[in-house]
Amino acid sequence: MRISQPTVRRLSVYLRQLEQLSEEGYETVSSSLLAEMSAVKATQLRKDLSYFGSFGVRGIGYSVRELSNRIAKILGLDESWNAVLIGAGSLGTALSAYREFHRHNIRFVGVLDNDPAKVGKRISGIEVKPLGQLETIRKSENARIAVIAVPAAAAQAVADFIVDAGYRGIVNFAPIRLKIPEEIAYYAVDLAMAFESVTFQLTGNVLSEEG
Amino acid sequence: MRISQPTVRRLSVYLRQLEQLSEEGYETVSSSLLAEMSAVKATQLRKDLSYFGSFGVRGIGYSVRELSNRIAKILGLDESWNAVLIGAGSLGTALSAYREFHRHNIRFVGVLDNDPAKVGKRISGIEVKPLGQLETIRKSENARIAVIAVPAAAAQAVADFIVDAGYRGIVNFAPIRLKIPEEIAYYAVDLAMAFESVTFQLTGNVLSEEG
């Protein structure tokens, strides 16, 4: 099926809330409670889930554990994903140390950088290797995702190299639009955009919807 | 006027492309070229701009410099914004060192952390202070924005403290939904969500629109 980006983002949010409910000892949850925690309408939540099946019990609600597993599976988090990180600067270092990824079955199995001063050093326990190792590492470590954390000027060249090396997915943190082939799964995180949204609002403008 | 979140995000993208055009020596640009660079339709771009005025010349296009200035002003980037960073961990350190913010008139004037082991250290040239200094720094440095880069478990308490200290905008990097008063400008960056979008696509799903 053809799913919208907002729906996928909300699934991530639901999953996060379910994990919290689970920690707090909840065994079941209604669409209205989970929706409120996720800052969406209950019908929105039920519609989102309906694209993938029916996971609840009428009159009762959802099993926290089961729904959590189902959403994790929908997002592909039931299997583990090996990823490499390109760029051993401060952002790359931060990402490699970020615990949240590990919880979601995403593991960094390689860190690469073309700066000779960085090659050979260890970051979060992983030895930094030159960019030329991209394909070798993909094969030896079964890596499928590459994360771009290099300066904007280098990002497109790195992206092309990643695609040539046979990676299937790219997460880009460089503040630049990349040309990536259709068949590669792609997501861009623009950090400056986050600030610009806030300064925009603080300059007297009002956003429609979502606070 | 009431502007949609997608429009604001696109304005950020246009601005980034205009800066690139400017570096490459372009003096004017048509909506179709700028739109193509931004991966949107030309009519979308013109409609986005039309919410704020008419900045082009019919038959010619847009002055790169002028449009750049106008969008920067719309986003509030014509003035400078002082921000504090809460959380001196690896993510906080990376954010404080990120050059892109500085280019857009966003400056970190304080780094705070409640971990006694971190207080007193210097991060990107700024001395780490205890969280209790939030309001003092806001006043002395004229800071308006606070950036949350602490673990999820601590984020809501930090957010409440930020609001009490009189900050007007919050950018949140903790992977948790925060309850924030209506009147505070708010934007959340969810890093795990980026990966989940990619693993979702790699699990055989197709997103509608935008590659």
Next chain:
DNA sequence: TTATGTGAACCGGTTCACAGCT
């Protein structure tokens, strides 16, 4: 009675078609 699941109605953001300037 309570809460899910879903076709239908609705709405707002996107795209179209063309009027308006240069």
Next chain:
DNA sequence: AGCTGTGAACCGGTTCACATAA
């Protein structure tokens, strides 16, 4: 003629209303 600016048409995502099941 060329390209912008914009009301109108369109479309897809959200919300509603209610059938369905426990």
